[in-house]
Every structure is written in structure tokens, then in C-alpha cells.
Amino acid sequence: MAAQRRRLRAARVLLVLIPFAACVSGGGAASSARPADPTEPQGAFVRQIAPFPVLDATGTPYEHPFLGGFDVPRPQFIDIDAPHKGLAFVALGCLFNVNSLFVNIPVAFVAARAGRRLRGSAVLARWFTGAVGALFVLLAGRLATLERP
Numbered sequence: 266m267a268a269q270r271r272r273l274r275a276a277r278v279l280l281v282l283i284p285f286a287a288c289v290s291g292g293g294a295a296s297s298a299r300p301a302d303p304t305e306p307q308g309a310f311v312r313q314i315a316p317f318p319v320l321d322a323t324g325t326p327y328e329h330p331f332l333g334g335f336d337v338p339r340p341q342f343i344d345i346d347a348p349h350k351g352l353a354f355v356a357l358g359c360l361f362n363v364n365s366l367f368v369n370i371p372v373a374f375v376a377a378r379a380g381r382r383l384r385g386s387a388v389l390a391r392w393f394t395g396a397v398g399a400l401f402v403l404l405a406g407r408l409a410t411l412e413r414p
Contacts (some may be wrong), residue, residue, distance in 0.1 A: 277392060 343353045371395040
């Protein structure tokens, strides 16, 4: 019983310290990925249209595979000249929903098992609630201390 309490205490400490360390670290490696340009403001967005080559089945690169957006819309999944665009859009949405079941069903299964386990132990449920609350407090503190350009 004492060994189980020590393991539980160690797990509590780790679950509190790991998110805290992630919030405090600030992600220095990601910010140093590209050398700083003195003419551009700190943290400026750089639009990169072709970050890597996109090839078709024969190996020929597409000219501008990622060109588009709200300002220059380019429908990729539905032919703009299709006679039934609405039907094609609904069919595409149904296809995406069916494909997402392969991810959502295992997530729901794991969440249901975790919920049953938390309902079975009041101590574990209280600890989990406290850990999640502490995580949100740490994330709120991190968000409050971010430097704004």
C-alpha cells in the first residue's frame, strides 16, 4: 500500500512538472530555426507558397500546389464545372466523416474507459480534476506572460 502511494505521489509530481516545464521553456528551438532578418519586424509572418515539391504520379511537379485561399479560391476537391456541386460537396463531406470514424471511435473508447476508471475512484477523480485545473492555470499564466509584437 505504501509503495502504491509513493508511485501515485511521483505520478502527481510528474504530471504537474512536465506541463510547467513545457510552459516555462518557451520553445527556443523553434524560434531559432531561421536566421533573423533585421529589416523585418520580430515575429513577422513569412508566406512560403512552395515549401517542398509536390509531384504527380509521373513525377512532374505541380506549378503552384498551395496557391489559393480566401483571396484566390481554387477548389481542389470539387470540379468547378460539375453540374451538381452541392451533391459533390455533400458526398465529399460524408466521405470525410466516414474516414474520421477510424480516429474518433478509438478516442471515444479510450475516453469511456478512462471515465469508468475515474468514476470508480473518488481519489483518482479528485486528483485528475486538480491536475487538469493546474494545467489550465499554467497555460493561462503562460498566455498572460507572452510578449506581444
